[in-house]
Amino acid sequence: MIVGVPREIYPGERRVALVPAAVPGLAKAGIEVVVEAGAGEAAGYPDDAFRAKGARVLAGRGEVFGAADVVVQVLCHGANDRNGDADLPLLREGQALIGFLRPFGSLGAVEAIAARGVASFSVELMPRITRAQSMDALSSMASIAGYKAVLLAADSLPRFFPMLTTAAGTITPARLLVIGAGVAGLQAIATSRRLGAVTSAYDLRPAAKEQVQSLGARFVELPVEVKDAEDARGYAKAQDEEFYRRQRELLGRVVAESDVVVTTAVVPGKKAPVLVTGEMVAAMAPGSVIVDLAAERGGNCELTRPGEVAQAHGVTIIGLFNLAGTVPYHASQMYARNLSTFLLHLVKEGSLRIDPGDEITRDTLLTRGGEIVQPRVREFFS
Ligand code: NAD
Numbered sequence: 001m002i003v004g005v006p007r008e009i010y011p012g013e014r015r016v017a018l019v020p021a022a023v024p025g026l027a028k029a030g031i032e033v034v035v036e037a038g039a040g041e042a043a044g045y046p047d048d049a050f051r052a053k054g055a056r057v058l059a060g061r062g063e064v065f066g067a068a069d070v071v072v073q074v075l076c077h078g079a080n081d082r083n084g085d086a087d088l089p090l091l092r093e094g095q096a097l098i099g100f101l102r103p104f105g106s107l108g109a110v111e112a113i114a115a116r117g118v119a120s121f122s123v124e125l126m127p128r129i130t131r132a133q134s135m136d137a138l139s140s141m142a143s144i145a146g147y148k149a150v151l152l153a154a155d156s157l158p159r160f161f162p163m164l165t166t167a168a169g170t171i172t173p174a175r176l177l178v179i180g181a182g183v184a185g186l187q188a189i190a191t192s193r194r195l196g197a198v199t200s201a202y203d204l205r206p207a208a209k210e211q212v213q214s215l216g217a218r219f220v221e222l223p224v225e226v227k228d229a230e231d232a233r234g235y236a237k238a239q240d241e242e243f244y245r246r247q248r249e250l251l252g253r254v255v256a257e258s259d260v261v262v263t264t265a266v267v268p269g270k271k272a273p274v275l276v277t278g279e280m281v282a283a284m285a286p287g288s289v290i291v292d293l294a295a296e297r298g299g300n301c302e303l304t305r306p307g308e309v310a311q312a313h314g315v316t317i318i319g320l321f322n323l324a325g326t327v328p329y330h331a332s333q334m335y336a337r338n339l340s341t342f343l344l345h346l347v348k349e350g351s352l353r354i355d356p357g358d359e360i361t362r363d364t365l366l367t368r369g370g371e372i373v374q375p376r377v378r379e380f381f382s
Pocket of ligand 1: 043067087128129130132133136138141148179180181182183184185202203205208233234235236247262266267268273
């Protein structure tokens with residue numbers, strides 16, 4: 001069986017779906033890897049490094065798609081809404097496609113993939129079960145985004161993060177607040193602590209409290225009743241508007257006292273809730289920084305400009321997309337580990353077996369035989 005790794009074509013994308021270190025493990029399971037020339041270059045993995053581990057490097061993109069039984073990408077059509085459609089004619093019936101497909105993004109994009117007749121697997125739909133943890137690309141990328149969010153904040157903040165006692169006086173530490181202590185939020189907390197900021201965090205899921213405290217941060221308790229905080233998959237459930245209104249009211253004071261706010265709060269399949277209003281931004285000290293990791297989903301801050309860095313009331317609001325892609329070496333290494341574990345799970349005796357009885361296969365399989373087969377996605381668009 002042949003797995004093909006095309007170069008990523010989304011403008012500015014530097015990650016690659018597999019790295020050389022993943023090749024020998026796949027070879028042991030009878031999987032050959034073919035890579036488009038230059039695919040790993042921007043992430044720090046030159047063609048020779050792939051060759052040295054036994055991969056075949058092919059010059060043409062068409063050749064890679066042509067040779068592959070399974071195509072693996074970071075951003076497939078759907079997740080790549082800029083030029084991902086250029087790959088559609090290269091896909092063929094009977095082939096499999098694995099990557100980020102943004103299954104709840106656009107029906108047109110999912111239908112276009114289905115129409116190619118490929119069996120596509122969306123890594124966003126990986127079930128949150130212990131068995132699938134090592135295949136969970138969303139978590140890998142969220143963790144990198146959380147780390148990078150704090151570095152961006154530190155870079156923009158006109159203050160130090162740590163407390164310093166110097167001959168020129170004592171510097172008080174920065175105060176950083178994380179709203180949404182999931183995978184990205186927890187990594188933001190850990191990074192902020194390493195840089196010496198006084199760190200606190202809030203999440204509506206009660207389970208987050210212990211995790212926040214175990215990282216040495218203060219958990220912010222808000223006297224507001226949460227109804228049914230999380231679903232069976234561990235994701236936060238959407239709350240009613242009255243809850244969000246009360247939450248904003250109570251968060252206002254904590255936000256005003258923070259030099260940096262990192263927001264990560266999302267609810268699957270929904271626009272991100274607005275947790276930081278323009279009024280709350282105006283109450284922050286000039287020079288403060290907000291990093292809105294929910295920007296791609298509309299943003300947790302009312303003044304976020306998705307995809308941009310904005311200034312409002314003297315506060316810098318960073319709403320940049322794809323922070324994981326800005327750490328391409330390790331993002332690719334982690335993604336490659338997630339994908340190769342997933343591939344080894346799907347491949348039996350050297351070929352891809354689609355077993356509808358298997359939870360991981362069933363949840364991630366988006367299209368097959370010309371149809372959208374994922375029940376949650378079908379329901380979402382119906
Ligand atoms: P996510 O990216 O969907 O959301 C980020 C965080 O925002 C979550 O913690 C969520 O509770 C929070 N949030 C949503 N609305 C909010 C609001 N109004 N106010 C405050 N916070 C709000 O979530 P995630 O980071 O992917 O992870 C959520 C949970 O799932 C975590 O506990 C994580 O450890 C768990 N998880 C488990 C597995 C697994 O078992 N395989 C894999 C990944 C994540």
